[in-house]
Amino acid sequence: MATEQAAENYTVEDLVALNPYNPDILNDLEKFVNEQVSSQTYNLDANLSLLRLYQFEPERMSIQIVARILIKALMAMPAPDFSLCLFLIPEHVQMEEQFKTLIVLSHYLETARFRQFWDEAAKNRHILEVVPGFEQAIQTYAIHLLSLTYQKVPRPVLAEAINIEGLALDKFLEYHAANSGWVIEKGGQSQVIVLPRNEFNHPELKKNTADSVPFEHVTRIFPVLS
Amino acid sequence: MAAPYDREDGLAPAPPQHAPDAYDPNYVPDSVKTFVVHLYRHIRDKNVYEIHQMYEGGFQRLSDRLFRDAPWPSAEAVAPYCDGDHVFLLLYRELWYRHAHARLSPLTAAHRAESWTNYCDLFTVVLHGVVNMQLPNQWLWDMVDEFVYQFQSFCQYRAKLKNKTEDELNQLQQFDKAWNVYGVLNYLQALVEKSMITQILEREKEGLEQFTATDGYDYEGGSNVLKVLGYYSMIGLLRIHCLLGDYHTGLKCLAPIDLNQQGVYTIVIGSHISTIYHYGFANLMMRRYVEATREFNKILLYILKYKQYHQKSPQYDQILKKNEQMYALLAICLSLCPQNKLIDENVSTQLKEKYNDKMTKMQRYDDEAYAAYDELFSYACPKFITPSPPVLDQPLTNYNQDAYRLQLKLFLYEVKQQQLLSGIRSYLKLYSTITIGKLAQYMEVDEATLRSILMTYKHKMHSVDSDGKIVSSADFDFYIVEDIIHIVESKPTKSHGDYFLRQILKFEEMIGELEKVQFD
Numbered sequence: 001m002a003t004e005q006a007a008e009n010y011t012v013e014d015l016v017a018l019n020p021y022n023p024d025i026l027n028d029l030e031k032f033v034n035e036q037v038s039s040q041t042y043n044l045d046a047n048l049s050l051l052r053l054y055q056f057e058p059e060r061m062s063i064q065i066v067a068r069i070l071i072k073a074l075m076a077m078p079a080p081d082f083s084l085c086l087f088l089i090p091e092h093v094q095m096e097e098q099f100k101t102l103i104v105l106s107h108y109l110e111t112a113r114f115r116q117f118w119d120e121a122a123k124n125r126h127i128l129e130v131v132p133g134f135e136q137a138i139q140t141y142a143i144h145l146l147s148l149t150y151q152k153v154p155r156p157v158l159a160e161a162i163n164i165e166g167l168a169l170d171k172f173l174e175y176h177a178a179n180s181g182w183v184i185e186k187g188g189q190s191q192v193i194v195l196p197r198n199e200f201n202h203p204e205l206k207k208n209t210a211d212s213v214p215f216e217h218v219t220r221i222f223p224v225l226s
Numbered sequence: 227m228a229a230p231y232d233r234e235d236g237l238a239p240a241p242p243q244h245a246p247d248a249y250d251p252n253y254v255p256d257s258v259k260t261f262v263v264h265l266y267r268h269i270r271d272k273n274v275y276e277i278h279q280m281y282e283g284g285f286q287r288l289s290d291r292l293f294r295d296a297p298w299p300s301a302e303a304v305a306p307y308c309d310g311d312h313v314f315l316l317l318y319r320e321l322w323y324r325h326a327h328a329r330l331s332p333l334t335a336a337h338r339a340e341s342w343t344n345y346c347d348l349f350t351v352v353l354h355g356v357v358n359m360q361l362p363n364q365w366l367w368d369m370v371d372e373f374v375y376q377f378q379s380f381c382q383y384r385a386k387l388k389n390k391t392e393d394e395l396n397q398l399q400q401f402d403k404a405w406n407v408y409g410v411l412n413y414l415q416a417l418v419e420k421s422m423i424t425q426i427l428e429r430e431k432e433g434l435e436q437f438t439a440t441d442g443y444d445y446e447g448g449s450n451v452l453k454v455l456g457y458y459s460m461i462g463l464l465r466i467h468c469l470l471g472d473y474h475t476g477l478k479c480l481a482p483i484d485l486n487q488q489g490v491y492t493i494v495i496g497s498h499i500s501t502i503y504h505y506g507f508a509n510l511m512m513r514r515y516v517e518a519t520r521e522f523n524k525i526l527l528y529i530l531k532y533k534q535y536h537q538k539s540p541q542y543d544q545i546l547k548k549n550e551q552m553y554a555l556l557a558i559c560l561s562l563c564p565q566n567k568l569i570d571e572n573v574s575t576q577l578k579e580k581y582n583d584k585m586t587k588m589q590r591y592d593d594e595a596y597a598a599y600d601e602l603f604s605y606a607c608p609k610f611i612t613p614s615p616p617v618l619d620q621p622l623t624n625y626n627q628d629a630y631r632l633q634l635k636l637f638l639y640e641v642k643q644q645q646l647l648s649g650i651r652s653y654l655k656l657y658s659t660i661t662i663g664k665l666a667q668y669m670e671v672d673e674a675t676l677r678s679i680l681m682t683y684k685h686k687m688h689s690v691d692s693d694g695k696i697v698s699s700a701d702f703d704f705y706i707v708e709d710i711i712h713i714v715e716s717k718p719t720k721s722h723g724d725y726f727l728r729q730i731l732k733f734e735e736m737i738g739e740l741e742k743v744q745f746d
Binding site: 020021022023044045048049051052055056057058078079080083084086087088090091107110111112113114115145146148149150151152153154157160187188192199200201202203206218221224 | 640
């Protein structure tokens with residue numbers, strides 16, 4: 001998820017917060033998309049505002065900008081930003097070749113078909129390379145999915161998910177062993193990577209929320225207790 | 227502002243059931259004279275109770291008796307009975323056009339445009355802060371609700387170009403500024419901002435302000451109109467963003483309202499239902515199925531308990547309709563994301579009665595399943611709109627369904643992605659551990675595909691909530707160690723905490739009742 005690197009571009013964010021329904025900010029929002037691309041930052045609210053303005057004035061829509069917004073949204077996975085954007089893009093526009101490709105890529109990512117994803121991405125490098133950081137973002141998402149699912153993941157499975165092999169993969173594993181708490185072990189047929197414990201791959205860590213009462217509910221009886 | 231029918235006398239389209247010249251905008255029946263005089267007086271006296279009686283009761287009765295298919299007398303005609311008060315006449319026109327939208331057909335673009343202008347004038351007056359009235363919350367809610375409804379209706383109207391006459395097309399061009407989406411959104415936004423409602427709600431949490439406690443009314447000699455309109459406008463904005471397909475922004479607009487508490491949104495049942503309906507729908511489209519389920523459950527239980535008290539009200543039909551739609555949405559949520567403990571027994575019974583067959587189908591994920599999802603979604607979804615004005619050159623088509631078709635298509639796309647998950651569920655429920663190889667064999671897929679399916683399950687069952695955290699909504703879960711799947715049994719636990727809370731409040735209520743009993 002790429003929300004942590006929010007741009008310090010408070011001018012545009014102010015605009016979106018204070019005066020979002022204003023056709024005059026369209027150009028600023030377009031510029032902001034390009035800024036997000038070049039500075040590897042991301043702002044969903046601003047991008048949705050722009051897509052909304054395009055909805056209000058379809059003649060002013062820029063296919064190029066929309067493509068960038070969609071690629072940025074893909075990079076925000078597992079957040080559903082990509083479909084949130086699609087909801088705002090008219091059907092006939094979604095028929096553009098670029099967008100059809102991006103929708104296919106999103107589909108592969110949503111259904112964890114990483115081999116097909118990387119194959120298709122390689123064929124469409126020209127669309128994707130306009131946005132720096134794309135590969136890393138998808139790799140982060142892949143690792144996220146693996147962390148939800150596996151306590152120990154076989155090396156080939158990891159390799160396919162993040163599209164790194166051989167020596168490069170060794171280096172990658174070394175890095176994460178040192179920084180992310182990964183542990184490399186010998187498994188049945190190949191190396192296995194032991195992923196950090198979390199409540200999703202280690203259910204015993206899950207707080208039993210069933211019996212805990214949300215604070216707001218307890219506040220309901222404060223008048224009684226006093 | 228001339229009464230619209232003045233112009234129509236030469237070229238009106240097919241008139242309603244009455245005799246062709248039955249409507250005289252200047253004829254004011256005695257009962258209407260009395261109505262206007264009294265309503266005007268009550269508003270001046272800030273007698274909210276009486277205003278409410280006349281608004282809900284009197285206006286409906288007169289409409290039914292005298293104005294079944296015809297408009298009320300024009301504002302100019304009733305002006306003498308209210309001292310020609312400018313603001314009162316704006317309110318009167320608001321009622322006039324609302325009545326016209328509900329009862330008159332066909333409703334021309336001119337009518338609709340005039341109603342738009344009236345709302346602009348009315349809101350402008352309110353925004354200037356010079357209004358000194360207290361109006362019933364029901365009326366203020368209806369104003370916002372109707373404002374959004376007329377906007378939606380106009381967008382639908384102008385998107386149906388195919389059978390429009392030359393005259394109608396000319397009117398559309400003439401009134402191209404009416405109900406423009408920027409204006410609509412900006413008025414609601416202005417009401418939210420000018421009323422400072424978000425700050426008021428914040429301060430209220432810290433005990434520095436009274437708003438909810440007084441039901442939004444101002445007991446210090448001021449006016450409730452701007453504040454309450456600002457409050458209801460947040461719900462109006464949620465609704466419009468849903469109509470546009472922007473669920474994320476819609477939910478943001480509603481964020482200042484805490485749905486875990488009673489609030490001004492629960493006072494008027496129409497606003498309560500509209501809020502939860504749109505909140506639930508937006509969450510559904512954002513794949514937050516558990517959140518949607520939770521809220522739908524609460525409101526459906528509420529309606530079950532209290533709908534009998536609204537049988538006589540003009541909103542009753544709407545209440546029933548939204549009730550049915552929310553059951554459909556609940557059926558969808560539970561089919562996509564089964565939950566064991568979230569639904570109240572009574573709601574569950576109703577749900578089974580209405581949708582047991584469909585839900586069984588939907589959980590099968592075959593062709594019949596898609597038809598069921600399609601049917602329920604189409605029945606229950608809002609009337610999506612295309613906000614951009616029509617391009618009035620040949621060929622003329624009807625594009626009013628485009629927005630709905632897009633949302634439906636994307637929704638079914640999501641359903642399709644979850645297609646393989648039901649197979650997983652039924653198999654994994656049978657085992658506590660199983661190897662990837664074996665399960666792949668049973669499911670007749672190769673191992674790589676199975677690994678993908680398992681990760682898809684994890685992805686779809688873990689959504690990102692509004693704070694960016696990952697939240698699991700899985701009714702049962704698993705984890706994989708190299709090649710072996712370990713299934714985790716989730717034992718349903720009794721939530722004692724909730725039970726005790728409910729009983730404490732119930733007993734407190736009972737004690738209160740008992741203390742009121744006097745012994746002679």
